[in-house]
Amino acid sequence: MEELKNYGHQHPLLMLNEEQLICNGNGNGVVDCSRCGENLSAPCFSCVECCGFYLHKSCAEAPVELNHPFHRHHPLLLLQNPPYTSDTRCVCDFCDETCEKFIYHCSCGLDFHIKCALFTFNIAERNLKELEHVALEDPSFSSKNDGGILGKCFVCWEPLAIYTYFSLDCGFNLHKKCAELPPKMGHVCHRKHPLLLQFNSERLSCKICQVTPNRGLVYGCSPCKLAIHIECASLFPDIEDKSHQHQFTLFWRQIPNICDACGTEGHHVAYTCGTCSIMVHKKCVSLPRIIQHGLHVHRVFHKYFIHKEYFESLNCIWCHEVVDTEHGSYFCEYCNVIFHVNCALKEKKWYCIVSEENEDDKSLDIPVSSITEVLERNDAGEATVIEYFKHKHYLMLSDKIREHGDKCCDGCLLLISAKFYHCSRCDFFLQKSCAELPKMTLVPTHICRGTQFSGLKPIILTSDCMFKCESCWFISNGFSYKCNECGSPVCLRCMTHHFQDVVKIPGHKHPLLFYYDNKGQCSACGADFNGADGCKDCNFHLCVRCVLRPTTVRHKCDEHLLALSYDKINDYAKYHYYDICEEKRDPKHYTYNEGDHPHPLTFVKKFPYYPECVKCGEHCKDLSLECAEPGCKYIAHWECLV
Structure with missing residues (x-):
């Protein structure tokens, strides 16, 4: 055994050969390096005091300061621990894995595992002799190809496919062509300076394909802040795309253009079709047709x-x-x-x-009607007596709101309005719009949870149990649509909302459109949302729950109908409290009005000033309802309004 210096360890280290390593590894030779964390192979170093400290020979001899050819501006400093707070995760800028100890760090924010820094240093310095212990292999036949799943090259991050590559003991895969990349090259896309093989420390997007590479190496020009993928830097042949009848030709000149495939601006090289006179981004050559x-x-x-x-x-x-x-x-x-x-x-x-x-197997929406038979029609052609697939008796069309105005639709659970169907033999009511919904259809916007979208799924109208709507999350015992595959239920109110192109509400002068990538806070209830109906011109947005709120409701605390209020902020904000929870109310949010007064009312306690109740004339010493409209003196005991 050869005793050497301690390489930063408190005890001297000994160099071990293969036989000695097996003895130190409890007979199987499996020992991890204390710096890079990878399995050791001889020759390596071990602590003479047997304290469990081991080092690869390369890790032991790693310089404290590394001037890396792929990062010429600053040196990389070897640190024992990441230079960040405990809650900040340190990630290697080469392999994208977590760095926990012994990392190379640069002041510009680059971090590398010690093994990644040394591996790329050897590639940059053309020290391919460091890789001679690994045979060139075909990954499709390699014993290290786990289950036929091919990896990616650690330089260009392209699939290994059937290319010959280095499969290193330390876990790296490398195309032979990438190991032999020239460190400098001239390029027709950038004639002012040569391009140098380097880390993309400034996270620049590729000049050719406009994609920002997250890992690996690029050819770059630091003075001009330019980067090109290794794959994009090679001179491409013409591309034949199956979705276009002609061949695309690479046009190297950098000119501003509008891509004819996607309609967005491009400042990089493009592909052209001279026959069709079109110019497209590289990424748009292969758009799905x-x-x-x-x-x-x-x-x-x-x-x-x-x-x-x-x-x-x-x-x-x-x-x-x-x-x-x-x-x-x-x-x-x-x-x-x-x-x-x-x-x-x-x-x-x-x-x-x-x-x-x-292509010819088109997905057409052919709904199946919920009305199984129309027995009678009026002069206008409306179905006045029908058989409905979810009810055993005939249903009759009616518009007698005064007679049945306190009834709720058994489908959507809202108070009936306008025209509705009802059963003369039992207490069953359906809004006309609910009765006309199909009992089976295809619906956009539904994607089975946890799956990749593979086409529209049939949904079926049902009324068999209590459910929580997957769209608005309200619990209901009304009718719902259930996905034929995943079983997720959607209430009828949400289904009606899905089929609307625009939404109009009394509280806003413009129609609302649904924005799927809209994020923010609901203008009605203040809740956070991800996707909502909104008016961008007014910065007004409503979550699904608030869009679906009924405009009138009944409550056990009041004999009158309560109407949804859309009033703006007023001067009485600091006095606004809710009746049930007695917590402060944000006046920007929706409330319900008492039907006997034209303005919205809010619950208050007037102390020490006690105004007179407009109903009984007595002083309001306890919880009372006060008008929120500036200038209106309306105030009444809660008991007087019940």
Whole structure:
């Protein structure tokens, strides 16, 4: 055994060969390096005091300060612990795994495992002799290929496929071509300076494909703040895309352009089709031609331009902004529905790609009516007597609100209004709109939880049990639609909301549109939301629960109907309290009005000043209802209004 210096350890270290390592490893030779945490292989070092401290030879000889060719601006300093607070996770900028101890750190924010820093240093310095102990292998036949799952190259982060690569004992995979990359290259996309192989320390997006690489190496020019993926830096041949009838040719000149495939601006190199006179981003060359999207019942097709006369509306159904039909979009030829390309493909969980072979297998929405038979009609053609699949007696159409105004619809559980169907033999009521809902249909917006979207699923109308709606989270015993696959229920109010293009509420002058990526606080109840109906011009947003709130309700504490109030902030905010919980109320949020007074009322306790009740004339010494309208002197005992 050769005794050497301690390499920062409190005791001297001894160099071990393979046989000695096996003896130290309790007979199996499995020992981890105290710096990089990887399994040891001989030659390595062990503490003479047998305190459990071991080092790879490379980790022991790692310099305290490393001038790395892939990061020329600052040295990398070897630290025993991450230079961050305990609640900040330190992540290696090369392999993207957590760094817990002995890391190389740079003042510009780069962090590397000791093994990652040394591995890339050897590649940069062309020290391929450090890799000679590993054979070149075909990963598809390698014994280290776990279950046939191929890894990715640790330099370009592209799949190994059938390329020959280094499979290192320390866990790295590397294309042979990436191990031999030139450290410097000239490029037609950037003629002013040579490009250097380096870490992307400034997190720059690739000049060619516009994607920001998270790990690995890039070719970059630091003075010009430019980065290019290793894959993108190679001169590409022309690309033939199956969704386009002609071949795309790479156009290296950097000129501002609008991509004809997606309609967004580009400042980087592009591909062109001279036959069609179009120019597209590299990433848009292979856009899927047909997709099934969760927001529409039919498949939508990608087109480079569309004649405007085909459309009644040119607003994207995801973001509601106008789509420029001079450039690419996804559209439905049956329904005048259109998407921006980037909106259609924004969320992977919302769409699936339809293969060319299944192009003619269209998904059409063919609802099955809930009314099993119409027995009578009036002169206007309305069904006045019907058989309904969820009730054993005939149902009759009525508009006698005065006679039945205190009844609730058995489907949506709201107070009946306008026209409704009722049973003359039992206490069963259905809003006309609820009775006309289909008993089975396909519905957009539903994605089975925990699954990737693979097409629209049939949903079935049911009334068999209590349920919590998956959309609004209200608990109900009314009717619901259940997914035929996952069983998730949706209440009738939410289903009606799904089928509405716009929502109009009495408290706002503009119609509301649903924004799926909208985040913020509800203007009515103050709750946080992720996706809501809103008016962007007014910065007004309503969560699903508040959109679905009934405009009138009954409460056991009041014999009158309570109407939903949409009044703005007033001067009495500090006196606003709720009756039931007696907590302070935010006057921006919705309340319900008492039907006998035209203004909203709020609960107050007047102390020490006791005004007179407008109902009985006595002083209001206890909980009372006061008008929230400035200038109105209305105040009454709670008991006087019950």
